[in-house]
Amino acid sequence: MWTLIVSSLGFGVVLASIIAVAAMGFTVQLGLTNVLNLSYGAVMTVGAFVAYLAVSFKLNAWLAMVLGGLAGSLLTLVLGSGVFKMFARRGAHLFEMVMVTLGLSLIIEYAVQAISRDNIYQFVVLQSSSIVVGPIIISVTQLVLIGVALAIFAALEVLLRLTKLGKALRAMAVDPSLARSCGIRTGQIVTITWLLTGFLCGIAGVIYVINSQSVDYYTGQLFLPLVIAAAILGGVGSPAGAFVAALIMGIVTQVVSALGGSAYSTVAGFGILVVVLLSRPSSVTGTSAGAAQLTL
């Protein structure tokens, strides 16, 4: 049984790095704009499909990844600065915005279904051999994906801690109106947030399908629960927290799956979030006075 658990650790770390990229984007988005963007999964699917199209046009896999990220970026910008802002101007509150994002998720997801004719497409790129380390079997591709996640994490941390833009992002996440008074161009920062987190979202979608080797219209939505759970578990707005939480989610999911409960793996991951929320409610309670405001 121990070999089973240790080998599932390997799978867990791979899954964790995929969740981490998505969760980092989600947590930055939620932390800064306070929009719980449930269309994140649909944008991931779009990024994955753009990469699929790029690969079918014989483009390099890395280029496909970047293109998928750019597609996610563009789509998130359109949604964020376009649709969300429209509703925010109409006086939407936090939860009304969630409903808007869910409606958009529906539209995007089924538009993808319509265009993709509801088929499942094989997505095989970066084929490589497997490395065996004890009971852990991992392919070179998966190691590369872990590397990509770590690189993104490092880049994000550098951005947030060492650059002026990062300082502005962190300031806005804490107190937008104070940031504005300090001369930070909040409108610009929000736009940059949409672009940045959309890029991460698109890349996460591409990474996911590189690992799962198939893509269909439901891909992103399938993945969304773990992403949201990791983002909230790690503390909203903290990419490092999201990374750690993603590790927890990935490993727990795979271990439960290996121990025979593959149907309940996502439940286990989500269960962790529920336990943490119930025991540490201060992170998510809000009074009806609306402690958090939309920043759009």
Add this chain to the structure above:
Amino acid sequence: MGSWSFYISTLVVYFGVDLLSGWSLNLQYGFAGVINFAYIVFQAAGAYIAATVVIGPSGGATSFQQYVFGARLPFPLPLVLAAAAGAAMSLLIGLFSLRRIRRDYQAAIMLIVSLIAIQVVSSDVGLFNGSNGVTGVPRPLYAALHVSTSSWQWVFAAWTLVICAGVYALIQWLSNSSWGHALRAMRDQEDAASAIGLNITALRLQVFVIGGAIAGLSGGLLVEYVGAWSPGAWGYAETFVVFTAIFVGGVGNNRGVAIGVLLVPIIFLEIPRFLPQIGYPGLIDSLQWIAIGAMWLLCLYIRPKGLLPERRPIARREPDPGVAGSLAGPARPGRRIAAVMRGQGR
């Protein structure tokens, strides 16, 4: 004429089931303010329970279909159990998601519950036969009544409407009672309601469970009519159809919900049946979902209160008789409540 009879009686049953769905979601969202994106899970729970207590014991992993439970209960019992299943499911989910939690997080958690529920039921084949679902649910009272298929459909349609009438009476009574007023207080001014001593969590749980019971009942009715139930029938998007219906018709207003249910699932979603085939098969289904999402957004943007907004029973003091002539006008909702408060009843 035969096929029209089949179609119309089916539509009536669907209308009844969607009415129950709309009212139950309206209870949960419109009156208690819980954004229940997991609504369809409660309907599914009711449907699965109603099915598995009627089709006899499961044959195990090797047989045609396998599931938990398994019995052969006579007519109204499956519906009662379906309602109980919906209530139990909503109690379970409510216990961990109805804390004093930020409403957008709560909504996201509900959505995740819906997504996970589908994953679990589809993957765990021993539970409810996985993606294939359970079939072979016999028609209630079909043998006992000795009627033809089409007549039975009309009988069932009538039965559905009877249940709807009963549930409507129940909901109106609850809504106009002091419990209903407490719910509205909790929804509109949670801190003030809590300050005057209302137990917010208990109230939320109560309305959530009652809504869940009605949802389970609707699922039981649907599965008894259709005869089968599988994960394809309860994706997370199905909750959306009901939400759109109550938003179009009027959140918080049961009559408005009825109009919304007529417009959205019945009229709007049935129109494509009469359109010529465009594109590849299944394109129209995708376009329908896109249209529902678009309608939802449009509704939220233009008229979030719906066609028939909620009638707020606000107590007003009756005007001085001398001024009454000019103020008489059309009856205002406040009048009835004011009369009740003066002890004159309706």
